[in-house]
Amino acid sequence: MSGPLDGVRVVDLTTVVVGPICTRTLADQGADVIKVEAPGGDILRYLAAGSRSPAMSGKFINFNRNKRSIGLDIKRPEGAAALRALLAQADVFVSNVRPAGLERAGLDFATLAALNPRLIHCSIQAFGRGGRYFNRPAYDPVIQSLSGVAGTFERATGEPRFVPMVMTDHIAGLVAAQCIGFALYRRERTGVGEAVEVPMFENMASFVASEHLGAATFDPPLGQAGDERLLSPYYRPLPTKDGYITAHPNDNRQAFAFFAAIGRPELKDDPRFNTPKARSEHAAAFFEIRAAALREKTTAEWLEILAEADVPAAPYSRLEDLLDDPHLNEVGFWEMDDHPTEGRIRRARIANRFGGGMREETLPAPRLGRDTRAILRELGHDEESIATMIETGAAFEDAS
Template sequence: MSGPLAGVRVLDLSSVVVGPVCTGVLAEHGAEVIKLESPPEGDLLRRLGGLGRTPGMSGKFLNFNRGKRSLCLDLKHPRGAAVLRRLAATADVFVTNVRPEAQRRLGVDAETLAAAAPRLIHCAIVGFGTKGPYAGRPAYDTVIQGVSGVAACFEASTGAPRYVPMLIADHTVGLIAAQLIGFALYRRERTGRGEAIEVPMFENMAAYVLMEHLGAMSFRPAIGPFGDHRVLSPEARPLPTADGHICLSANTDAQAHAFFEAIGRPELKTDPRFATVAARTANTGEYFALRAEALKGRTTAEWLEIFDRLDVPAMPYNTIESLLTDPHLRAVGLVREEEHPTEGPTFAIGAPNRLSGGEAPPGRPAPRLGADGAAVLREAGIAEEEIAALREAGALLDEAA
């Protein structure tokens, strides 16, 4: 069985997180992804991603670059740039998070590559859309979280702005980019033409914040304040039990009324503050505080058994460490142990989604820098003499260099 993108070749000139998330999804579903890296050190995440057993192979890099092949090519060298244009003619998709001006300098912008490969899907992930005044500015996840209002959501909730302690903008926008590439490939099947896609991080994350929190200010004039106070409530968090925490949400009337029965407070079903969805929404602070106080008298396991019987949505609270042993994640194959060919025993993160028409087999482990360079070039029809000349000129870094 092969994934839905089997036969699709992707040139991946992206680094760190947002681009590798995008191309990782494509690889996960069967695409051949050739990761273009720059000598001498390749993707910054090889070093920025923390500890590794060997230099340039951080644990974070391993997770974001499974299923890919590494070609380490100096695009600033004329020979390297010429090879890239030849590779583009063999590819279906080109992904980059290089800034627009740098794309033009390197000759990897959509217009230049379309001249050599008119069927190419060119996807540029940028910090800010090129039609606005912020165009071309550098951007990392935390910069985008701050400018898009994500950090301000914490200020509205807790009184102090802060970032989500994971790269939420990179992950979100990377997934959006993969989705748009799928749309473009589908349109190319009907039209035969390639496409240029621009995926701006700022606009996407600002849209998320506004859709979530514009609320009553959607109306002109505004009929209430900005923000969904249920989501912004400081009480919107895992609830303490006698021996830990539990994650619970009771939104419908049936769920809330079952919850009141479970905690021994059936009279709350007719309390005007809590009897209906509208009443609980208007009294979110009291409702959430009541929930937090009510669960301290029993253990997490006891509450889970009760809530499961009453069909109240509730699950145990996982730490990062306990995710590795979560029985559901092990059963569906999301977390598994495997032997990396150079890094030894590792935890591997599998595909979280399933397609009934067939899945791609487990992807190859993340590559060492330049590990596949010569093989990729040979497959593109580049002669051994030219590959050797690229090495000699310093335009190609591979394991034979």
């Protein structure tokens, strides 16, 4: 058996996180992803702390499994020609190069559609076409700042800050993978490829607005934008006698069970708390009661009580606690492998399952240019031609 994208070839001209998370998603489902790297390679090879050898950071390893790497200098005619030959055979082209840069390199949709009419051309960009920000550079913190993500922290805590992970990259990258799947489905019916543009800013603005537009959905607004439950200072793991816990009753059954568990069953008849709407309108009072009650027992005691009451609850986990989480270990989430150059590594397995089959083999994240010779052979180059390209710098390979 093989993954649902078996037989789909993806040419990956992306770097850092937003593009590689998109193409890793496609690779995990069986696509043949060819990562095209310029001299020096993807900056993520060096950007993150933690590596056993140069150009192979732990972060790069996590975002680039199941891919092949070809080293090409596409500023040289022979390198550009090799990339065009790849694209002529490809199903999907993914880049997070700014649109103006793609046009200068002859990699825009119109040019490539003439070369390969079936090509899905996916451009992940900071800002959408038609607006004043179009073609500006941006990374995740810029998008978090502009899209209101940092602003939600100011509402909640009095100080703007960023989510301490590149969340906008992850979201935009996963949206891009989803859009590519949609485009491939349409191509199966029409036989024709298309351009797909995935702007990070608009996607994150939509993400934030869906959650927080609230009363401002209506014209005129019925109140201030923002879900006050999520902006509450109590929307976080809460202290117990000996640590922290998250307890989150939502519907009436859970809320009333929670009231009984904390010894306040009468609250189910309190008009402030007897319906989801009432609890939402009086979220501050509800959350204060919850926080005060949870301080009275240990985390273990509350977990037992709330499990018996079937109230959603969980202990608070630090980053290192994930490595020993019993559920993750029981489902085989953590896999150990021997990387051919980086030694023993831990990786998170593909979380989602397909009954029709999954990718059978896992390719280790590639050294820079690991597959250059093999891919050039697939394009019809003989050994003499490959040697010439490498000698002139049009192509390069891992020297380790």
